[in-house]
Amino acid sequence: xxxxxxxxYVRSGKGGDGHVSFRRExxxxxxxxxxxxxxxxxxxxxVVDEGMNTLVDYRNCxxxxxxxxxxxxxRRCHGADGEDIVLKVPPGTVIKEADTGKVxxxxxxxxxxxxxxxxxxxxKGNMHYATPTMQAPKYxxxxxxxxxLWILLELKVIADVGLVGFPNVGKSTFLSRVTNxxxxxxxxxxxxLQPNLGVVDLGEGQGFVIADIPGIIEGAAEGTGLGLxxxxxxxxxxxxxxLVDAASTEGRDPINDIHAIxxxxxxxxxxxxxxxxxxxxxxxxxMTETEQETVLTLLKEEMEPLGIPVIPISAVTGAGVKELLxxxxxxxxxxxxxxxxxxxxxxxxxxxxxxxxPFEVSYDESAGVYVVEGPRIERMLGYTNLExxxxxxxxxxxxxxNGILEELEALGIQDGDxxxxxxxxxxxxx
Numbered sequence: 001x002x003x004x005x006x007x008x009y010v011r012s013g014k015g016g017d018g019h020v021s022f023r024r025e026x027x028x029x030x031x032x033x034x035x036x037x038x039x040x041x042x043x044x045x046x047v048v049d050e051g052m053n054t055l056v057d058y059r060n061c062x063x064x065x066x067x068x069x070x071x072x073x074x075r076r077c078h079g080a081d082g083e084d085i086v087l088k089v090p091p092g093t094v095i096k097e098a099d100t101g102k103v104x105x106x107x108x109x110x111x112x113x114x115x116x117x118x119x120x121x122x123x124k125g126n127m128h129y130a131t132p133t134m135q136a137p138k139y140x141x142x143x144x145x146x147x148x149l150w151i152l153l154e155l156k157v158i159a160d161v162g163l164v165g166f167p168n169v170g171k172s173t174f175l176s177r178v179t180n181x182x183x184x185x186x187x188x189x190x191x192x193l194q195p196n197l198g199v200v201d202l203g204e205g206q207g208f209v210i211a212d213i214p215g216i217i218e219g220a221a222e223g224t225g226l227g228l229x230x231x232x233x234x235x236x237x238x239x240x241x242x243l244v245d246a247a248s249t250e251g252r253d254p255i256n257d258i259h260a261i262x263x264x265x266x267x268x269x270x271x272x273x274x275x276x277x278x279x280x281x282x283x284x285x286x287m288t289e290t291e292q293e294t295v296l297t298l299l300k301e302e303m304e305p306l307g308i309p310v311i312p313i314s315a316v317t318g319a320g321v322k323e324l325l326x327x328x329x330x331x332x333x334x335x336x337x338x339x340x341x342x343x344x345x346x347x348x349x350x351x352x353x354x355x356x357x358p359f360e361v362s363y364d365e366s367a368g369v370y371v372v373e374g375p376r377i378e379r380m381l382g383y384t385n386l387e388x389x390x391x392x393x394x395x396x397x398x399x400x401x402n403g404i405l406e407e408l409e410a411l412g413i414q415d416g417d418x419x420x421x422x423x424x425x426x427x428x429x430x
Contacts, residue, residue, distance in 0.1 A: 008063070009148070018141045040119050047113045179210060
């Protein structure tokens with residue numbers, strides 16, 4: 001089974017909470033706080049495995065979670081870190097956000113492991129919050145939450161050359177002749193159901209990788225049949241060999257076929273000018289010399305003015321095949337060596353940072369108080385001890401740095417007015 005797409009859920013580990021405890025030993029009065037820090041949550045890591053060529057492993061198992069960090073302990077004991085989870089994928093895998101389909105990460109050229117979702121940071125124990133004025137802090141920092149995301153894994157075949165054409169024009173026969181691939185060959189009137197890859201060896205270290213892209217039909221760009229599943233594999237190729245049935249053995253017009261497939265490629269966003277093509281006029285072995293001359297003349301008159309060469313071949317007898325392969329090799333050598341890679345459309349760090357969390361400042365006329373609320377405020381109050389001098393100073397800086405004081409002033413707050421932040425109420429003085 002060839003699986004080139006999978007939807008999975010990934011979650012990094014939650015950071016362990018900091019611990020609240022106090023040293024209690026005989027003959028050690030006033031031992032002070034000794035709560036340890038929480039452990040770091042495990043990361044979600046992707047690794048490209050050159051030995052894989054399918055995403056089938058992700059068809060049955062769809063949820064992957066890293067380990068949570070443990071809570072800190074007494075006597076300054078640090079909680080154990082959560083275990084990382086490593087997901088292996090084949091070369092050419094692209095990671096997309098499931099809801100929007102936007103690219104997060106392209107693993108085409110990644111040789112080192114990539115941390116996709118970082119585990120939450122462990123919270124600090126109460127031993128860190130002791131001050132001259134607060135010698136017995138009874139609070140600790142909670143661990144950072146886990147990051148979670150539904151993602152799409154898409155495998156886009158990495159090949160130098162893509163072999164395209166309507167079903168039953170001889171692509172599988174051609175591939176079996178020029179490479180070590182052994183696709184099933186028969187007179188099917190339906191398309192091959194998976195891309196076949198093979199290596200063309202021209203000798204003296206020259207050659208290229210070719211992919212038989214399953215037969216594209218009209219309407220493929222709109223999702224007809226399995227069109228979109230196959231078109232995505234063409235994006236990475238540098239050159240396209242467009243195989244046509246020059247003999248029209250099934251009554252098809254080769255010129256119409258070429259234009260039909262190019263139209264589907266254009267709809268999908270694959271520019272003919274940006275991706276060089278070469279026409280392989282197949283099945284000349286069943287044509288007379290007069291028929292060959294007539295058809296090839298029509299094909300060349302139609303295609304060569306567009307900069308698309310036409311070469312007659314027979315995938316069965318091998319006639320013209322070497323000429324075609326060397327022509328393709330020449331075209332590849334003129335192209336830049338860079339591997340196609342998708343640019344990220346979403347920042348990799350998808351976790352909420354405190355500065356990105358929302359908050360709202362408003363005036364409650366019925367109660368006569370100014371109200372500040374939202375996730376950012378909730379999180380700040382969760383780890384700030386306002387009873388300590390240090391905590392109160394941090395609270396004042398938080399209001400200023402986050403623009404809360406500025407918004408209160410814009411609403412017309414005056415000295416002595418009341419401000420409410422959830423359970424906290426205080427009078428405002430500039």
